Amino acid sequence: MSVSPTGNPPVLVAVDGSEPALAATRWAVEEAVRLHAPLMILSAYGLDDVSFAMRVYPPMEWLEAKKEAAEHMVRDAAAVAAEMAPGLPVHTRVSPLGSVSVLRELSCHVRMLVLGEPGGAVSGLIVGSTSIPVLAGADCPVVIVRGRDRGRPQEGPVVVGVDGSPNSEAAIAQGFAEASARNAPLVAVHTWHDGDTEVLFSQSRARFDWEPLHETEQRVLAERLAGWREQYPDVAVERVVLQDKPRHRLLEWSEKARLIVVGSRGRGGFTGLLLGSTSQALAHHADCTVMVVRHRAA
Structure with missing residues (x-):
């Protein structure tokens, strides 16, 4: 081709x-x-x-x-x-x-x-x-x-789901690029819950085990975004950290976003499952256009 x-x-x-x-x-x-x-x-x-x-x-x-x-x-x-x-x-x-x-x-x-x-x-x-x-x-x-974008309103922020996985890193990069191309703000949504052992016991959190968990998640998200904020200084960024399942909050944000960007499979994926539950839920139920980004291994 x-x-x-x-x-x-x-x-x-x-x-x-x-x-x-x-x-x-x-x-x-x-x-x-x-x-x-x-x-x-x-x-x-x-x-x-x-x-x-x-x-x-x-x-x-x-x-x-x-x-x-x-x-x-x-x-x-x-x-x-x-x-x-x-x-x-x-x-x-x-x-x-x-x-x-x-x-x-x-x-x-x-x-x-x-x-x-x-x-x-x-x-x-x-x-x-x-x-x-x-x-x-x-x-x-x-x-x-999908959703209201079938009428093509071009308002609201670009929203990216962030969970710290390689797919999430690819989604962050794409989210910044899409927000910059649209002159739109970027909302980075990071959720966590008590049953997520990879969050609770990751190395990035173990060094700061005296922090309250919500503050730890705020810091981790800021670290994930730091390099991209330097690369895209024109993009205004809002950080959202919540204790919840990601699909719930991202579906809520789809009601006011112009685009949601997520990885194809997140932190909770199992070998052999090609598409994560969050990206599947958004592809079927979001109220705005959804972009699914696959991580490419080096």
């Missing part, structure tokens, strides 16, 4: 002809303009769960009809992009692969992947088992345009 002549990776939006996919297209156009990046519009008409062991394959007439429909979808989305941003470079692609396969493949080459809310962009992609490998396995941030 090629990128733009300037080397700026495109923003990729997946479409299926639905209203949520159209909302995702509008969001992706605005983001591409903001980032001075090209836009790629994709529709995939293959099946991810077809195996070579199957005795019956989809008939060619069915595949041709699906391909024709996919081509129509990307043309419609491209027309929306041209109307919104006439000078924006737009590339379209129709893939015979299954949606999960092609999106994971292209995620290595794009700046971000934009999807509609559940039931939208690439039908069935967010609801059900196919959401897990895409949201957790993509090599770029995955954006789910």
Whole structure:
């Protein structure tokens, strides 16, 4: 796959002809303009769960009809992009692969992947088992345009969930970048609870075991943000530390945020689970757009 002549990776939006996919297209156009990046519009008409062991394959007439429909979808989305941003470079692609396969493949080459809310962009992609490998396995941030953002109000802060895990560090970096690009304040939300043994007995806390736990969490969050605040001095930062489960507080913040950024799997993840409960809850229930960021190991 090629990128733009300037080397700026495109923003990729997946479409299926639905209203949520159209909302995702509008969001992706605005983001591409903001980032001075090209836009790629994709529709995939293959099946991810077809195996070579199957005795019956989809008939060619069915595949041709699906391909024709996919081509129509990307043309419609491209027309929306041209109307919104006439000078924006737009590339379209129709893939015979299954949606999960092609999106994971292209995620290595794009700046971000934009999807509609559940039931939208690439039908069935967010609801059900196919959401897990895409949201957790993509090599770029995955954006789910949902909630009131389908009407595209651009108000409120960018909110990032911070728990101290490697995924959290990647989310912090992305959160600062998104807040800076939008000239928006950043709210860093850090929660803790008594049953979280990794919080209570971590090395960063053991050196200060005389502190009340809430003060310790305030200090730890400030340390996590310090380097990024130096890198993004234009971003006003509010720190929020609360004793609660992260999904509860982040869902509350989604009612007034313009974007929530979280890691794909947090501190409580287990080996073999690809997508954390917090990111799943936000992808399905948040009242604003959600960006899921996967940590890339060195």
